[in-house]
Amino acid sequence: MLRLTILCAITSATLVDPVQADTTCTLNDNFCVPFVGCTQDGQNFFTGRTFGRESGPLTATGADGTACRGMWRRTFLGAGVAKFECSDGNTGRARYTYFERSSGTALGRGRTKAGDRLTFLAGHNIGTYVLANNGLDKTLLSCVTRALSAKPG
Numbered sequence: 107m108l109r110l111t112i113l114c115a116i117t118s119a120t121l122v123d124p125v126q127a128d129t130t131c132t133l134n135d136n137f138c139v140p141f142v143g144c145t146q147d148g149q150n151f152f153t154g155r156t157f158g159r160e161s162g163p164l165t166a167t168g169a170d171g172t173a174c175r176g177m178w179r180r181t182f183l184g185a186g187v188a189k190f191e192c193s194d195g196n197t198g199r200a201r202y203t204y205f206e207r208s209s210g211t212a213l214g215r216g217r218t219k220a221g222d223r224l225t226f227l228a229g230h231n232i233g234t235y236v237l238a239n240n241g242l243d244k245t246l247l248s249c250v251t252r253a254l255s256a257k258p259g
Contacts, residue, residue, distance in 0.1 A: 141228035144249035
């Protein structure tokens with residue numbers, strides 16, 4: 107659900123983490139963690155939040171205004187799994203399997219019932235993670251950049 111083909115230059119001034127614009131999403135607020143999700147084609151993105159330390163609710167808003175809600179939980183092996191449903195009738199699942207310690211960012215993948223593949227990044231320093239990882243796919247990089255510039259979900 108999101109896309110831009112080439113991103114010429116990214117500076118820290120162009121990337122604003124959702125939490126920087128909204129200081130209510132903090133670990134002190136029921137362990138609130140912001141996330142960004144992008145479709146594989148880069149045509150749509152979701153900004154949202156998860157709550158809880160081991161499990162809890164999640165909410166997100168798509169670039170097209172679609173509202174999504176669901177639940178996530180940490181598995182026995184430490185990965186995060188989530189199930190969600192959206193106001194457009196779509197449902198999906200996601201799994202966070204990678205955690206980058208220096209920025210505290212989790213990376214995961216998912217799929218909707220409609221067949222869209224998704225990539226998710228979660229944490230309070232998503233912009234820092236994106237700036238430090240030039241190896242990210244250009245479509246994903248463009249999508250995440252647009253999501254971080256949008257109003258938090």
